[in-house]
Amino acid sequence: MRSANIRRDGYLKFLNTWQDRDVIKVLSGVRRSGKSTLLAMFQQDLKAQGVQAENIIAINFEFMEFEELTDYRKLHDYVLSKVDKVKKLCFLDEIQHVTNYEKVVDSLYVRDYIDLYITGSNAFFLSGELATLLTGRYIEQHVLPFHSKNLNSGILKIIRSSNNYPIVICMPCIRAVVSLYACHD
Template sequence: MIPRDEYLNFLLRFKNQQLIKVISGIRRCGKSTLLELFREYLLNNGVDKEQIIFINFEDLEYEELQDYHKLYNYVKSKMIPDKMNYVFLDEIQHVKNFEKAVDSLFIKKNADIYITGSNAYFMSGELATLLSGRYVELKMLPLSFSEFCTGTPDSISVSEKYRLYIENSSFPYVLRYENDYRDVREYLLSLYNTILIKDIVERYKISDIMLLESVVRFVFDNIGNQLSVSKIANTIKSDGRNISTKTVDKYLQALVDSMMIYQANRYNIKGKQYLKTLEKYYVVDIGLRYALLGKRGYDVGHILENVIYLELIRRGYDVYIGQVGELEVDFVAMNDNGSEYFQVSASVRDEKTLERELKSLQKINDNYPKYILTLDDDPVCDYDGIKKINALDWLLKKYN
């Protein structure tokens, strides 16, 4: 198993605390494997096997426990008095009214509860209502580029690993196929269809699946471009399909809730205002995009931009599209320590391209770090405090 150290450290940080640990993320991003890694840690650090109660609700063996009364009684019967019991409830969205069982277990002082789920109902804002004030959430993504590299042979160059990362997939299971793209594509399309049907169509009661797929394909084909609901609706209408802006908005929210796409809103840097127009969308996995669209529209810059966006999310930032006057900054990344600014470009060896990428960053008057990330294999450069760094080095955390 590929180590997921940052995610594992999150669980260790909150271990034994009186909080429900919620692990959310798109299907097959590695949530169950993370729980396995955590169980291994517990067993290697003084916890007896009998103290660990693990239920995977996608396993037919536990189907009858999808009744929350039976689930509660089962877990209660397995708990060891006077010892901490570690309760893992994997893909708990299959249990109707799961929160009632979880709440009853939560009030027991010797229960440390961990739950995972992939369904839009489980991931959406409704979770805050169901478990209000009693949980911390770990939002998982598929493999980072650094994690992906640990699962590939050392003999492969970093640039070749990046090509495999974006063309095959960042979903962990794909590494088992050893770069057989036909098998990879079949797996990804199967995963895509499962998410589309189980997490979107069934949840939102969507009747026109082909129309939904038209929206998916349009968004996948326009990662990193400014989009609006009306633009998407008008484009689909021009192809002969009738769709309202209200329906597009509903479909986009469903895709965001399922974690298939991420919405990046705009932020006015000088005015320090959050804006509600001309947002951009990024897909959870570039390989999934290739599986659906093929290699048409192979835009190296926007693909790199998508990878950088997801990495910033992994590193715990809130990420926005920056606006400074009439100019745009690809990403404003915010956390408790302040902001960082990023421009992303496949290459800036052309002087005009470099000038364009520098221009918006130069108009920002604060002293927070500013970066240009490119695929150029050049030494780190400094342009009056703006650092130009190789993007793969940044992804591998070789630059601090």
């Protein structure tokens, strides 16, 4: 199996534009649209620009190792234990898995030494109480699945680099399952 990440520069530009600004950066969208991949790419870009790994707090709530942190108090304590009032970038991926996540998001936001980024798959996770609580405090970017422009820029490189045909493609990380048999005329 072959795997390749396709850069989605428009979404990365959004994250770069709002970096270090006093606003919560929110990526929302359907499952498998690429939100987690975008956060990972952005973190790689930050490290390439000289941001030290210890200044990045990254938690993906779909990983079991973070299951204990789905309690908002434990998450809050964990994040605060990682900061020493030196500017930290905090990435909370799939935040809707955290009970009462709006409380921890609000508490982290008010600390000027935390630059907060969150993602969520649930279309309603910014509705109701959270939207009211954070009005004027967040900027949202809705992430859409790939479209032909994205695919043309990246998947063709994968196809051209192989003498085999890719037979399965899915989003957000293009996974091309290459036929076990070489193509014969």
